[in-house]
Amino acid sequence: MTAAPLSRRQLAGYALGSVGTGIHSTVPGLLLLYFMTDALGVPAGVAGLVVALPKAWDALFNPTVGAASDREALRTGRRTRILLAGALALPVAFAAMFLSPLTGTGAAIWVAVTFVLASSAFALFQVPYVALPAEMSERPGERTRIMVWRIVCLTLGILVAGGLAPAVVALAGDGRRGYAVMGLVIAALLAATLLIPVLGARKIPARPGPEPLGLRAALRTARGNRAFFALLGAFVLQAAAVAIMLAAAPYTATYWLGGYGLTSVLFVCLVAPSAIAVPLWGRAAARWGRLRCLTAATALFALAAAALWPAAGDGAAHVAATLALCALLGTAYAALQVLPLSLLPDTVHADAARTGRLQSGAFTGLWTAGETAGLAAGPGLFSLALAAAGFVASTTDRPVAQTATARAGVLLGFSLVPALLMLASLPALHAYGRRRAAATATAVDPLVGELS
Template identity: 25%
Template sequence: MSTRRMRAGYGVGDFALNLHWNAIGMFLIFFYTDHLGLAPAAAGATFLVASVWDALLDPLAGTLADRTRSRWGRFRPYILVGGPVLALALPLAFTDPGLTGAALTAFVLASHMLLRTAYAFVSIPYAALSARIARDPDERSRLAGVRMLFGTAATIVSAVAIPTIAAQTPGADGWTIAAGMMGMLSILGFAACVVWTREPVEVDTPPVSRGWRTELVRELSAYAAMVRASPSLRRVIAIIMLTSVALTMFSKMILYFFKYVLMAEASAPLALFLLTGGAALAIPLWVWLSIRRGKRKAWMIASWAAAANFAGFYLLGSASFTLACIFLFLVGATTSAFAVLFWSMLPDTVEESELASGSRGEAKTFGLAIFAQKTALGINGLLVGLLLPAIGFVANRPQSAESVHGIVAIMTLIPLAGVVLGMAVMRGYGLSADAHAAIRARIGGTTAP
């Protein structure tokens, strides 16, 4: 199978996953508050519980995937079977059950947790797949770039299609239809990922089970040893937490910004298109820069640019529709670097951990990283739910001047703080291309699957 087809197969898998991820991250809280009538605090709390549940499942998904042996490999069976289940769970989460009060909150939580359960058992094996189909750090950067291009394409599709389709049918039903269409499209992407990628032939056998209690202690010890063994992994986990808490705040608040600050709710699809379009155009630049200048240097350059854009948006973004659109494009272009870079850094930590601990665990590494990302997303959802009432926000009503300023501050100053803290963490990142090459040489260049 050609390298080009392998990259495309891996990338289209991320396209499918991001149809779900963006529906959750961009629209779900807005759907809860403005279409189901759920209080922001309750919406944020359910988002936190579901996200933590999702995050807790990630290490389990990683452990099971690492132990799986089949003719399809370790990871692709989960994508093949779990993809359709995930596709069915998405429209359920965007359904109005016709309930109120505690019953509505219970339905929202249950449907969200079902969606996140399916997502965990597809996303972790998918993410770990990259460490098995590519061992060279530059190829991993290219693979991460391809993944981000497909993921950004999915973001554009979902950002434009979901609110546009939803607007065609009054009430919550339009959102259910839109989510169902995204789910059906994702099934095609998952199928292509399974067919167009190949995992290395297995040369070992799955570990022998010694009882669930013994295995639980063993697996928790393996996670702890992996984190202790790789200082680079600790830093990557930290920046994943920071960027996920801080930067997701921007995308979550865009619908509120256009509806309540600019009074241009119908232009929200255009705004989301500009944000993701800027990301799509800039991704090749960040891949090239990471290969040419190194991943840490590329991170610092992107951070300075992103910080300037968030500050500019805070000062000028609400002055006019045109300025808001310009800053949306620039924010998308600069912040796209972070996902490209931490997903290309993460596979490199697998070998660093293997050298120190003597064991290799791709799925565990990615499971831990996505555990951090999803926990951060839950914290982000809770913060949105708490901050909106704190600034005096009331859904579907004109907002006070304080609420308008609060919306702008939430979506810009929190991401700005996250970018600055991320720079401080990345200053000590030492797993350069040369350092990684030396590690690979010490463990024999090519490690066993």
């Protein structure tokens, strides 16, 4: 760890890994549910379980990886080995998800198994990767800088994945062949981007604590960090809101805006503004405070999402209004990405002042487990809503006309439900601010220092 400012090369070397994490986080959430219901003939309820259950496994697996990462850090002084294992395994498992030779029940089993493998590989990379900023610098302002770089690259990965993946499917002929080609192309991008931070991580010394803690002991130690769990609760609700909107996007394009081909346009309008907004939110946070800006962005997202309910529909005017609201959502989404992650290392250092241990791996394991739970809940809830609304699964060569009720279920998942989840996260953000202030009043850690 260093107090000196990080160079642009160091920042870029770390942040480029987020291009890969953004790609992996986006494509399954955007296309996997639709791939199963509209290309493999898997019923919506079953497809939702396939998407949700592997993520539920992640919620258990990620804290285990966090504890293992801390043990590796103590033993070797680095977090490189687990990081490398994830970087090598994820591209292979990702490609396999979209190579199902089966349809119906067999396809559901194939996707479930390969998705579990891909999610586990992603955890091996993501957990130690998210732990690194707390060990790259001791200054909150510098860690916010790291997060700005990371979120810019994350946004780039999300934008590339969301814009490229549906386009590759269409160019390769749609259907199962199109998805297979897309899986291979995205896997190659993952391999190219995930290995870069592995090389940089060899130069980052780790400080996990005086002795390794097992998973249960690490969780007991973390339990007293009430500010962390309030922040995590808000982040989980926000992740679920974004995930359900992401899962609903291709359905909204197909059944409300005129065709599946608009999925890429819809997604680009949602994500592209965030690439510009990330540095602006960083400057705003430096002036008015990270928590204030995060609260404002959450409210903005909720209002824009609710406005999609009357805006969506057939015709150029409805499409233009929907795309404009998506651009506004993208502006708010940028803050929802960068600001919670800039606050996370502060809670880790505050806990170090309380316990004498800097357990970055344990806390990031819990964080990524919570994020995974939120990302799983989104598509899972959306698939259940589709099933309840009477949505009928189909294959590429046998499309099915959906009822008005099913179409309403699609739009509900794209607008009002995400808005309500965002509003539900506001009390947790308020609790985080209150608990952080209380902790600071009793013990001031010079590493936490800047409260904003």
